[in-house]
Amino acid sequence: MKRREVFKIGIRELQNYSHQNFDKGFTELEEDQQGAVLKDFAEDKAKLSTISASGFFNLLRSVTLEGLYSDPLYGGNVDMDGWRMRNYPGNQMSYKDIIEKDFQEIEPTSLQDHM
Amino acid sequence: MAKKLPKVDVVIAGVGWAGGIIAAELTKKGLNVVGLERGEERNTEDYYMVHDELRYAIRGELFQDLSKETLTFRSNQKMRALPMRQYGSFLMGSGLGGAGVHWNGQLFRFLPYDFEIRSKTIERYGENKIPADMSIQDWGITYDELEPYFDKFEKMAGISGEENPLGGKRSDKYPTGPMLHSPQMKLFKKATENMKLHPYTVPSANLSEPYENPDGISRAACEYCSFCERFGCEYGAKADPVVTVIPVAKKTGKFDLRTHSWVRRVLHKGGKATGVLYTDVTTGEEIEQPADVVVLTSYVFNNVKILLNSNVSRPYDVSTGKGVVGKNYAYQVIKGASTGYFKDQKFNNFVGAGALGTRYDH
Numbered sequence: 001m002k003r004r005e006v007f008k009i010g011i012r013e014l015q016n017y018s019h020q021n022f023d024k025g026f027t028e029l030e031e032d033q034q035g036a037v038l039k040d041f042a043e044d045k046a047k048l049s050t051i052s053a054s055g056f057f058n059l060l061r062s063v064t065l066e067g068l069y070s071d072p073l074y075g076g077n078v079d080m081d082g083w084r085m086r087n088y089p090g091n092q093m094s095y096k097d098i099i100e101k102d103f104q105e106i107e108p109t110s111l112q113d114h115m
Numbered sequence: 116m117a118k119k120l121p122k123v124d125v126v127i128a129g130v131g132w133a134g135g136i137i138a139a140e141l142t143k144k145g146l147n148v149v150g151l152e153r154g155e156e157r158n159t160e161d162y163y164m165v166h167d168e169l170r171y172a173i174r175g176e177l178f179q180d181l182s183k184e185t186l187t188f189r190s191n192q193k194m195r196a197l198p199m200r201q202y203g204s205f206l207m208g209s210g211l212g213g214a215g216v217h218w219n220g221q222l223f224r225f226l227p228y229d230f231e232i233r234s235k236t237i238e239r240y241g242e243n244k245i246p247a248d249m250s251i252q253d254w255g256i257t258y259d260e261l262e263p264y265f266d267k268f269e270k271m272a273g274i275s276g277e278e279n280p281l282g283g284k285r286s287d288k289y290p291t292g293p294m295l296h297s298p299q300m301k302l303f304k305k306a307t308e309n310m311k312l313h314p315y316t317v318p319s320a321n322l323s324e325p326y327e328n329p330d331g332i333s334r335a336a337c338e339y340c341s342f343c344e345r346f347g348c349e350y351g352a353k354a355d356p357v358v359t360v361i362p363v364a365k366k367t368g369k370f371d372l373r374t375h376s377w378v379r380r381v382l383h384k385g386g387k388a389t390g391v392l393y394t395d396v397t398t399g400e401e402i403e404q405p406a407d408v409v410v411l412t413s414y415v416f417n418n419v420k421i422l423l424n425s426n427v428s429r430p431y432d433v434s435t436g437k438g439v440v441g442k443n444y445a446y447q448v449i450k451g452a453s454t455g456y457f458k459d460q461k462f463n464n465f466v467g468a469g470a471l472g473t474r475y476d477h
Contacts, residue, residue, distance in 0.1 A: 070169035088465050091166040094338035095466040099295050103461035111164055 001051070003059065010056035017046050071111045080108040117392055117401040123147045123371070126391055126406035128378035128421060129413025131213025135356030136268075137410055138364040139330070147369050149404055151393050153377035153413075154210030157357055162349035165342055172345040177217040179207040186416060192433060205446060206345065207414065211374060212357040214414070219344040219469030220320030220353045222274050224265050226476065227258035227283040250436070250443055258283045269318075272354035273326035273334060276318030281476045294323045294337070299462055300473040312475045319470030320354035330363045343469025353469065376402075381409055381425040388427075415444050 014037065018026040022033050029037065040046040041057040048056075067076030069083065071091065077083060083090045089106035091113065098104045125141055127134045130152040138148050170176050179185075186207075187196035208214030228235050231253045236244055245251060266286050268274075276289040293316035296304070300316070307314040321337035328334075337352040351358040364370035378393045382403065390405035411418040419441045423430055431442035 066169055066173060070173075071167055073167070074169060092340065094340060095463070096295075096338050098463055099297055099339045099466055101463070102298055103463055111167060114164060 006051055006056055006059060009050050010060065013046070013048050013050070013053070013056070014041065017041070073111050080110055083108045117403045119403045119405070122390070122405040122407070123149050124406065125149070125408040125410060126404050127151065127410045127412055128391060128393075129153075129213065129411070129417065130211055130356070130361065130372065131208060131412065131414070132215040132356050132360075134410065134412035135212070135215070135360035135364065136271075137412065138370050139360040142364045142367040142369040145369070148364065148371070149406065150364075150370060150372045151376040151378050151391070151404070152211055152372065152374045153396065154374065156372075156374045157211045157216060157347065159347070159349065159351045159358060162347040165346050165349050166340070171217075171342075175202055175206065175345070177208065177210065177345065177347060178202060179209040204448075207416065211361065211372075212355050216347050216355045216357060217345050218320075218353075218355070221470040221472075222269070222272070222276075222318045222320050224279075224282060224318075225258065225261075226281075230254045230256060230258050230261070252443070262286055271328050271330065272320050272359060273322050273328055274318050274320055274354075275323035277316050279315050279318075279476060280313040289318065290328075291323050291326050294319050294321065294468065294471050295339070296473070297463070297466065297471065298460070300471070303473045307473075307475050312477065314473050314475045317470050317472040317474055319468065321348075321468040321470050322352045322354070328359070330359075332359055332362060334358060337468050339466055339468050339471070341465060341467045378411075378413065378421055379424060381411070381421060381427055383425065383427055419444075 014026050017040065018024060018029055018033075018037055021037070022029055026034060026037060037046075038057065041053040042061075044052070044054045046053040067074070069086075069088075070077060072078065072080060080090055087103075087105065088108065090108035091111050092106065092109065124146040125137075125148045127138055127148060127150045130138065130150040134150060134152075138150050141148050165171065181198075181200060181202070185198045185200065187198050189196040206214065206217065208217060210216070233245065233251050233253045236251070262283065263286065270287075270290045273291050274289050275291040275294055277293045278285060278288065296316070304314045319337075321343065322334055324336050326334055326336075334354075335350045335352050338350055340349075342349075343353060348355065348358075361370075361372070365372070375396045376393050377396050378391050379401075380392045381388050382390045382392055382405075388406075388409040390403060391409055392401060392403050394401055411421055413421065422428060422440045428440050429438035430440045431438040
């Protein structure tokens, strides 16, 4: 299956599972309930007949991280706050001046600055 | 019916490091060389927007596209071999320069011991040290025999480094000095020196300073931007075939590079290779390229595949230990990692280069 096909099914199953257990859609759940649903997927406690629940969870987790830390070019990491949170300066052309030095805080820049 | 082209001196299947070096050396000697590369052409200009982790590091822009062609794996012959669908450990290359484009650039010489690993092990520990089913062998070539070529490669690529205190004898020093030392490296150096070990700076294909090699190829110095492995170098500071040997071959006018040309089989007659059969992947056309010399340089996996498809030698059979094609594939794995936390010190962990480090042998 292609990733988008896994996603299509996975999101639907997430919704079904939320309805079965909490009588509400996933997005309408309380945060701890959402966490419980995701945990059941991660640990394969949610039994799906179509795809692997934990496989879908892992995919969802990695794309979430990708959205958080990839260049804002892709629509995530808004205002480079994902990078700022980790003191990561994003796209810089050179670190020759600081390679030998202790930690330096640098204002992040993105690929947009190239254009 | 395949289209048959005029015969050339040499045909090379796969234009990465091995293919690129052979192309440069043979064209310099005056031979006509055709280089067949299944992937696309690449240039330093392609990396203007290379600081894109998602595109290059995660999605693997420069790797072999596993959705088109992959490998199958099994741990023993009884298992069903399954295709690799996602990259994990090793990152197969494709396109001009091959995996030599997205490498890190750590370039150690083998130690003299490595070449004679079987005899040296027996010498030290006796015959019984090596299990009967272990196929470990000497290389059949010694460090001393290969030393002039290490030296030549280092000068071609502009390797930056300092002598390994416990390494084999060198005929010359590295052509460029060691990379700059980060605070982390300084800590490691001091600690290992205190332990009476012999630390040295990792030999690096990321140039520590601007360099012109013996072929007249000039390259800029590394900027420590930290986008090395899985990326192409936007400065051309990291030695790769595209910025070193391939332009040398091209300059001779004797190198005919054909990209999107996928070698399928070695053609042979009476036990001698006569050329290759390849597919132009843009049209699907089959083309025969006759040559006096056929060189397979498309990494072990593809070389083995071509050899098996060509029916030129006996495939290795793991149950009998007989046959040669596909035998003794070994993948380098560097194991062991440790993390240090320092109470009062914070580091620029986002800064670095693919071949920036300090290490010691023992």
